[in-house]
Structure formats: C-alpha cells, structure tokens
Amino acid sequence: MEPGDRQTTDHIVEMENISKRFGEVVALEDVTLRLRRNEVLALAGDNGAGKSTLIKCLAGAIRPDSGTIRIEGEEVHIESPRDAKRRGIETTFQDLAIAGNLTVAQNIFLGREQVTGPDSLLGILDKGSMRERARELLEDLNIDVDVDAKVSNLSGGERQLVSISRTLLSDPDIVIMDEPTSALSVEGADRVLELINQMQDQGISIILISHNLDYVRRAADRIQVLYHGHSAGVIDETNVDREDIVSRMIGGLPEEERGEGGQSEDAVSA
Numbered sequence: 001m002e003p004g005d006r007q008t009t010d011h012i013v014e015m016e017n018i019s020k021r022f023g024e025v026v027a028l029e030d031v032t033l034r035l036r037r038n039e040v041l042a043l044a045g046d047n048g049a050g051k052s053t054l055i056k057c058l059a060g061a062i063r064p065d066s067g068t069i070r071i072e073g074e075e076v077h078i079e080s081p082r083d084a085k086r087r088g089i090e091t092t093f094q095d096l097a098i099a100g101n102l103t104v105a106q107n108i109f110l111g112r113e114q115v116t117g118p119d120s121l122l123g124i125l126d127k128g129s130m131r132e133r134a135r136e137l138l139e140d141l142n143i144d145v146d147v148d149a150k151v152s153n154l155s156g157g158e159r160q161l162v163s164i165s166r167t168l169l170s171d172p173d174i175v176i177m178d179e180p181t182s183a184l185s186v187e188g189a190d191r192v193l194e195l196i197n198q199m200q201d202q203g204i205s206i207i208l209i210s211h212n213l214d215y216v217r218r219a220a221d222r223i224q225v226l227y228h229g230h231s232a233g234v235i236d237e238t239n240v241d242r243e244d245i246v247s248r249m250i251g252g253l254p255e256e257e258r259g260e261g262g263q264s265e266d267a268v269s270a
C-alpha cells in the first residue's frame, strides 16, 4: 500500500484467459479481468454466470484450469486463501465463511493468527488484545455489533458487516466483495457503500459483485459483465445505461463488439 510502489503498471490485477470447468460445466472460458489500481470494478451477470468462480481464482479458493494471473505485473500462482491474504488480497465470500459458534471478535481474527506476524508471538496473541482490536475496527467502521456476541445470534446483515470488517484488519491492497449487501437493509447497503468509498480513499483496489444494478452503478468506476462464463464486455462510465448492462447480462457481448475476442475493455486506455 505504499504510494511509492504504485507506478509499475496501470493494473494491480490482470487475470487473463481464465478457464475453469467443474466436470461437464464450463464455469469460465477465456475470461479476462483487469483491475485498475484504486478503482472499484463491479462484476455483474446472471446467476451462474461465473462471477464467484472468477473471484475465487483470485482469492485462492479455486485453481483455474488455465490462464494467467498477474499482480503488480508479476505472474503469480495463488495456492490458497492464505496465500492470497499474504499477497494483500482479502475477500468476503458470498457463502459467508463465518463460524457461528465463535464470537464476533474471534471471527474477525479467525485464521489470521500465523499470518500477521513474523514470529510465533502473534500465535499466542491474547484474547484481550484481539478483542480490543476487533472493537476498535468495528467502531472505526461505525458498525454497531457487540464483539462478544456469538455470531450465530447475529442477523444475516450483521454477519455480512462483520465479514466485511474482517477484510480490513490486515491493511489489504485488494478487497473482493461477493454480494456483500444481499442480506442488508437499504441503510446497511448504504453503510457498505460508505465503506467502499472509505477503502478507495485508503488506496485499496476493489472488486464488487452485486445483483443490484443500481447499487453497482453508484459504487463502481467500471462494470464488467459476465455471461455464461464469458466476458460480455466492460462498461466504462458509471452512469451507463441500465438497459445496456441488462442486455449484456441476458444476451452476452453486443454484436458490434464481437470478433475482438470480447476482451476489448482496455482499448480505451486508463
């Protein structure tokens, strides 16, 4: 996150020609996604279009069958979610990976014990300081949830907020949010929008998946549409015609953009 190391490439993430099958199902075929430094890139697409699969390849939860991933211009093989975190990538998954029988504070620190420190010291980080750090984090984010509450007793929306807050604990470069607002009220979703803006102000680059197109248009700098595992183009202006997004979602790449491999998003340069 140092401002100094920001000039290597325009794109903090380049995923190129990513393909992934699950048995007979082609979840992704030759999909390219490029995330510009410090932008909010939304991923839109119908159910089953491949959005979660694509971001899971970046989050280390899925290994693509083929394709390359570059971070800061350097090719990487992301082995696991922990590996992704180590590279500065934090994710809130659609299928919330949250442990119901633990407290909010324990969830925020879950799986992070060995990641944060250079030695074993943090492995024995005492409960008191984790609890205090979790409390500060939620307070900073203006999230009104008790750190000692059992997650199983929280509402779906509160869980989503906790899950989003977790991503910010490690000062990430890249945050991926897969349907972060699906269980949230209008106010909750607005809160997350503020959080997204706050993250962007801190220099974080963000990938946002949402079915709510009006939300996506408010939050994102660019919108990439997926259609049946293929890219249906990237839309540059945030005020883009809603109909245009919808027609890409249900019909794929428009006729006039075909024949360019469907990956012409960066023809218009950054």
Ligand SMILES: Nc1ncnc2c1ncn2[C@@H]1O[C@H](COP(=O)(O)OP(=O)(O)OP(=O)(O)O)[C@@H](O)[C@H]1O
Pocket: 022, 025, 026, 027, 045, 046, 047, 048, 049, 050, 051, 052, 053, 054, 094
């Ligand atoms: N682990 C899996 N095993 C088998 N098939 C899978 C698996 N994960 C995803 N798929 C299939 O891959 C395709 C893409 O799924 P994916 O979850 O990426 O879609 P999505 O765009 O995130 O959809 P939604 O908007 O409903 O979340 C779907 O056909 C889905 O059934």
Ligand SMILES: [Mg+2]
Pocket: 051, 052, 053, 094, 178
């Ligand atoms: Mg999904």
